[in-house]
Amino acid sequence: MSEVKISAEPRTEFGKGGARRTRRAGKVPAVLYGHGEAPRHIALPAREFAAAIRHGGKNQIFNIEINGGGTALALPKAIQRDPIKDIYEHVDLLIVRRGEKVTVEVPVHLTGEAARDTLVMVESTTLAILADATKLPEFLEASIDGLEAGNHVTAGAIKLPAGAELAADPESIVAVISAAPTAEALEGEAAEAAVEPAAEAAEATPEPADA
Structure with a gap:
């Protein structure tokens, strides 16, 4: 799988409010961590990130260029996605090294x-x-x-x-x-399914009271 180059910006707003504003700006809130480095909060361009995941899947390797903060190779460790809105809400990115096994x-x-x-x-x-x-x-x-x-x-x-x-x-x-089940077996199952509701209804019918 080939690496995908993607730009990122440092993220200074945190919490639900900050995450919403990041997403409204067309970016995905993310945290980058691993190899003993302190976690870094970044924002990825939503459209480019979504395209890379569609093409390479959840194990897509990213070559992240952080504005004013160097570069890092990273693998998505956890992806939060809203299936109704069809947006990525947050991504955890694990720093990896070339030749490292994961x-x-x-x-x-x-x-x-x-x-x-x-x-x-x-x-x-x-x-x-x-x-x-x-x-x-x-x-x-x-x-x-x-x-x-x-x-x-x-x-x-x-x-x-x-x-x-x-x-x-x-x-x-x-x-x-x-x-695969035979036609006879399927017909037998269908017949049993039709009989069961009728039997249950008969059992549930109260007997007439004595005069």
């Missing part, structure tokens, strides 16, 4: 098609790996091509990029292949 959660994409008459149950959409902070993959691929019912894909079976190590349990399940 543990991150990487999305897993299933490839291929399982055998006919099967269902694919996804147990985990991400996988924890230890990799060079400047060479993090955007995603990992797990093949389910031709797998029959009863098979599964484990974390240890997924191929990792050169230099990366698995940080998750290699026996943890990523996807399970099961047999």
Whole structure:
């Protein structure tokens, strides 16, 4: 994954009020920390930050140029986003060094098609790996091509990029292949679902009182 250069300004206003004013100005409040350095409060351009995250995902590496304060390589550690307003409310940025290895959660994409008459149950959409902070993959691929019912894909079976190590349990399940229900089974379930409300209604109907 390539680095994204982004500018930043020191942030002098804090608290909810200061954060709101920062966002109204088209910027994202952020804090930059790590490697023993004192936390630095900065503001990132919202549009550029959002574009970088859309393209590279949450593990995008940023080369941050701070106005009047040098530069820093950083990885998003925590991102707060308002899904309704579709804005980023705050970002925690972890300072990293070139060649340094970090543990991150990487999305897993299933490839291929399982055998006919099967269902694919996804147990985990991400996988924890230890990799060079400047060479993090955007995603990992797990093949389910031709797998029959009863098979599964484990974390240890997924191929990792050169230099990366698995940080998750290699026996943890990523996807399970099961047999698809037959038409007869589906019809039986539908019939049972139709009978249950009628039976419940009959049980709930009071018996007539004796005259």
